[in-house]
Amino acid sequence: xxxxxxxxxxxxxxxxxxxxxxxxxxxxxxxxxxxxxxxxxxxxxxxxxxxxxxxxxxxxxxxxxxxxxxxxxxxxxxxxxxxxxxxxxxxxxxxxxxxxxxxxxxxxxxxxxxxxxxxxxxxxxxxxxxxxxxxxxxxxxxxxxxxxxxxxxxxxxxxxxxxxxxxxxxxxxxxxxxxxxxxxxxxxxxxxxxxxxxxxxxxxxxxxxxxxxxxxxxxxxxxxxxxxxxxxxxxxxxxxx
Amino acid sequence: xxxxxxxxxxxxxxxxxxxxxxxxxxxxxxxxxxxxxxxxxxxxxxxxxxxxxxxxxxxxxxxxxxxxxxxxxxxxxxxxxxxxxxxxxxxxxxxxxxxxxxxxxxxxxxxxxxxxxxxxxxxxxxxxxxxxxxxxxxxxxxxxxxxxxxxxxxxxxxxxxxxxxxxxxxxxxxxxxxxxxxxxxxxxxxxxxxxxxxxxxxxxxxxxxxxxxxxxxxxxxxxxxxxxxxxxxxxxxxxxx
Numbered sequence: 001x002x003x004x005x006x007x008x009x010x011x012x013x014x015x016x017x018x019x020x021x022x023x024x025x026x027x028x029x030x031x032x033x034x035x036x037x038x039x040x041x042x043x044x045x046x047x048x049x050x051x052x053x054x055x056x057x058x059x060x061x062x063x064x065x066x067x068x069x070x071x072x073x074x075x076x077x078x079x080x081x082x083x084x085x086x087x088x089x090x091x092x093x094x095x096x097x098x099x100x101x102x103x104x105x106x107x108x109x110x111x112x113x114x115x116x117x118x119x120x121x122x123x124x125x126x127x128x129x130x131x132x133x134x135x136x137x138x139x140x141x142x143x144x145x146x147x148x149x150x151x152x153x154x155x156x157x158x159x160x161x162x163x164x165x166x167x168x169x170x171x172x173x174x175x176x177x178x179x180x181x182x183x184x185x186x187x188x189x190x191x192x193x194x195x196x197x198x199x200x201x202x203x204x205x206x207x208x209x210x211x212x213x214x215x216x217x218x219x220x221x222x223x224x225x226x227x228x229x230x231x232x233x234x235x236x237x238x239x240x241x
Numbered sequence: 242x243x244x245x246x247x248x249x250x251x252x253x254x255x256x257x258x259x260x261x262x263x264x265x266x267x268x269x270x271x272x273x274x275x276x277x278x279x280x281x282x283x284x285x286x287x288x289x290x291x292x293x294x295x296x297x298x299x300x301x302x303x304x305x306x307x308x309x310x311x312x313x314x315x316x317x318x319x320x321x322x323x324x325x326x327x328x329x330x331x332x333x334x335x336x337x338x339x340x341x342x343x344x345x346x347x348x349x350x351x352x353x354x355x356x357x358x359x360x361x362x363x364x365x366x367x368x369x370x371x372x373x374x375x376x377x378x379x380x381x382x383x384x385x386x387x388x389x390x391x392x393x394x395x396x397x398x399x400x401x402x403x404x405x406x407x408x409x410x411x412x413x414x415x416x417x418x419x420x421x422x423x424x425x426x427x428x429x430x431x432x433x434x435x436x437x438x439x440x441x442x443x444x445x446x447x448x449x450x451x452x453x454x455x456x457x458x459x460x461x462x463x464x465x466x467x468x469x470x471x472x473x474x475x476x477x478x479x480x481x482x
Contacts, residue, residue: 029393034383056388099404140403142275147297152270152396155389159397162381163340 006109006165007034012154013074013081015041015129016120024054024062025151031058033158038065039074039115071132072185074115079178080108080221081115083125083133084153086146093136093215101137102160103167112178116157121150131211132181134218179222187227188214190234197241246275247350247406253395254280254315254322256370257361261286265295265303266392272299274399279306280315280356312373313426315356320419321349321462322356324366324374325394327387334377334456342378343401344408353419357398362391372452373422375459420463428468429455431475438482 012030017023023046027038038061040046046067055062068074075081082101083093096104105114117133119125130136139156141148148156179187192210195201201209222230253271258264264287268279279302281287287308296303309315316322323342324334337345346355358374360366371377380397382389389397420428433451436442442450463471 025390028388028390031386032382032389032393056390057386098400140400140407141273142403145272145298147269148273148396149266149269149297149392151390152273152393155393155396156400159339159381159400162383166381 005034006106007161008036009109009111009113010035010105010161011037011039011074011078011113011115012158013039013041013071013115013117014043014150015071015117015125017043017046017150018121020045020048020051021054022121022150023048023065024051024056024058025149026154027051027055027061027065028058029151029155030158031061032155033162035158035161036061036064038062040065040067041071041074042069043067071117071129072181075132075181077113077180077182078115079112079180080105080135081117081133081181082135082137083130084116084118084137084139084157085125085130086138086141086148093130093133093218095136095138098137098139098156098160099164101135102157102164104135106161106164108178112180118150118153127211131214134221177224179224179227183224183227184217184222187217187222187231187234190231190238194234194238194241197238247347248275248402249277250350250352250354251276251346251402252278252280252315252319252354252356253399254282254312254356254358255284255391256282256312256358256366258284258287258391259362261289261292262295263362263391264289264306265292265297265299266390267395268292268296268302268306269299270392270396271399272302273396274403276399276402277302277305279303281306281308282312282315283310284308312358312370313422316373316422318354318421318423319356320353320421321346321376322358322374322422323376323378324371325357325359325378325380325398326366326371327379327382327389334371334374334459336377336379339378339380339397339401340405342376343398343405345376347402347405349419353421359391359394368452372455375462418465420465420468424465424468425458425463428458428463428471428475431472431479435475435479435482438479 012035014026023043030038051062052059082105108114117125117129139148139153196203253276255264255267264284271279292303293300323346349355358366358370380389380394437444
């Protein structure tokens, strides 16, 4: 029986990558650190000979890469997704540096799938994408020039994941029974529907209300049972709407 | 008055780089982490438009890069040089992983120049080059595929240098008055000359004798005064040869 390695539970997700060469370089970076699961959300061009060329001997990662059109599909069964971003966001998710964030991810990956989400080369992640993540990871860099190449950002993160795996300090036991993203989304949808029904939320002027709620729950890492309880409450309250 | 930053005392030295694009990618990696001093030993092609292209907005690093034909010239005034290598060596230098090695380098760079030496893309550093270094730094990687791209290796090392700089744990004060490479080389030359003169070393069959001696001293980080003492002893003993 093989002992499953936490790195096998960690997905690298690239959103809307422009240059196929970068996808190849990311595959190589992943393989050097022992990661395998690459997901591509609407890449501009893939498969592509330039990706093959830059992957060097990591073309097996490209062959197994999964191309998807919807981010939600990729994250549905994950218990934690980190948005890798250099830009500060107006509403703050819990934010970690690369080292701390890698430890968080590896800890949960001992039992369940987690993901790291990287945006397009030039524009970065959209607010909607960041909202699907529970934490933000920030790679420390030169404040006057923090423009890391996509593959370089993946290289640093996968290196820190590998280091977290072999860290001398034993990791605390993984929390069990965390809710996955599908369950969270069902909670948000349930809540939003009731907020609208009850005229608390005007869908024509939603402001940042749902965003604030998402981030509130994202910080808590909800357990499955807690979701059941919350939805039980909503169902009960919703009978009148 | 500007407070000097240890990162300004850290040189990235690339030996015999084949692909100019990699030199550009290295410049970008350096700048993202706040390093500036790039040295190129006999690059295959430099300057080169491909280097410019891959450097993105780090072309200032390329403009200031120093091209040299002799490694010794670049290292003459350094107090510590690390060979960055994936391959194990038969005779062991003191070896650090990337994180520990970065701390060693940053500590000394608070006062004096240090260097990191990276070999050509395919063949790696020669034994002669590694012998000019005092320590080896090994980047932890997948044992089944440790083939890091040159710029990726530089990215991880410069990231760890930046992290070492901002580490919460205060660094111990830098040792002063360490011997630089010129002084060490004079010692080795002095010693070798006497070993040959005394028939201890047959220059036609040198075996690994000088290598063992170099590594022995490399581990100790000789101080200037210690070198003076050793050379005093050699001078004294050498009067009879």
